[in-house]
Amino acid sequence: MDVGIGKGWAGLYEVTPDHNAILGEFTKVSRFFYATGFSGHGFLQGPAIGEILRDLYLDKQPFVEIKQLSADRFQGSGQLRPEYNIV
16 A cells, blocks of 8 residues: 655755764864764754853863864874764
8 A cells, every 4th residue: 555655854964984073173263163064963962062162162171072073083094983973
């Protein structure tokens, strides 16, 4: 029996090469902060990311280490860490 499709939706899904977000301050442009590439987890992680960006903006140490999420990790031939978020 074919009941048909009532509704549908499609959209872009951000995925980085290592499936981890990109979060931090751009090293070549002062005070340029980025938070992207959450691979569908952005809405869930939004409150924590907001706190981290606030701390970076205020020159405070974020409550978690974010160095491993810097865009700089894609420079060179370093080993990328596997995805942190397993769903």
